[in-house]
Amino acid sequence: MVGWGFVYPPVWLLILGLALAVVPAALAGANFVDTAWRLAMKTPIITADIVIGIVLFMAVPGSRWRKLIFASLWLLNPAAWYESAVFGQFDAIAAAFLLGALILFERGHDRWAFGVAALAVLTKQHTLLPVLFMTAAVIRTMPWRRMAGNLVIFGSVIAIISLPFMITGAATEYVRAVLLPGQYPTYQYPILYSFSGSGALVTYLHDTFGWDNAGWLQINTPLLAATVAGGLAITWFKKITPLRAMLVGILLFIAIFYRINYQYLIIFIPLAILAASRTKYLSERVISLGLALVPAIWLWLFKVSFWFNLMSPVFPNVEPLFERIGWNHIGLPDHYYVILALSIMLLALAYVIYTFTRWRLPSESTSNIE
Secondary structure (H helix, E strand, C coil), X not given: CCCCCCCCCHHHHHHHHHHHHHCCCCCECCCEECHXXXXXXXXXXXXXXXXXXXXXXXXXXXXXXXXXXXXXHHHCCHHHHHHHHHHCCCHHHHHHHHHHHHHHHHCCCHHHHHHHHHHHHCCCHHHHHHHHHHHHHHCCCCCHHHHHHHHHHHHHHHHHHHHHHHCCCCHHHHHHHHHCCCCCCCCCCCHHHCCCHHHHHHHHHHHHHCCCCCHHHHCHHHHHHHHHHHHHHHHHHHCCCHHHHHHHHHHHHHHHCCCCCHHHHHHHHHHHHHHHHHCCCHXXXXXXXXXXXXXXXXXXXXXXXXXXHCCECCCCCHHXXXXXXXXXXXXXXXXXXXXXXXXXXXXXXXXXXXXXXXXXCCCCCCCCCC
């Protein structure tokens, strides 16, 4: 798309290719998207949602009712429904791969875990951070030859899937597009779509007081790099568990990076739910559940029915339904969205800080790693 500043790794493109094979006559234009294509494109994402719910049910310790309650925090989460069934963003697929990698590792299948982790990175780039933190959490206890083999598997999966996109002579462009930020750090407009606490706050202060403060956003990337480096060292030194390490990795990205879109929040929600189900600390459970549930508040600050009337065929009958449940707001003052973005940022930082300073006891798990 002309002017679109985001480039995705190849897994989603391959999935879309399969969807196109199922619906070969799908039509699309400037103001028209065939209903069959919408269904074909969203089905893999909704399937990933269901897979995440099943994996959570299996991974949560305790009774079946306890498992069902925590799995329902994902399956009935309005944020997940919106992203997959309405917006059609594919972050749930990356989240499913990431959660699958964690569970595979916990159950002793580390070779498969690193292969699946590579698929997560090939779906959404920023999942590399939780994968790096998972690696830092386990590298101390895993024999170096075993770890080297796992890293070879990880790199090989990425190379094999990326190779067809690089041999066309666009290898440099491919690497640059996938690894570098899609847009130069600047004010985040419109603020209602900004879920970076720093990005939303800096933009709001600029609009309200006329401050020329965009320079603060330009330090986000080096600050994130420095924080990630320090976080990896602490994770290794303090023997943080893989689940907490993964959460720390993605939450540092959410808390610090200058541009956070709503769909990025989907990545950490299943991990936060799993952490809440396993922890022995009340504070960890409260913060984790906050991280899992607070993003859904945005749907009560946004006109969700907008998407059903954007392109034909339109579905105007959804407007009364969304009006009843409060999903039909637009034009609210910017400070509502700034407060929400800051709340998510503070919850993310709280989880990171508490992981490094307070939570020592390991989480309950179904791990059979020796």
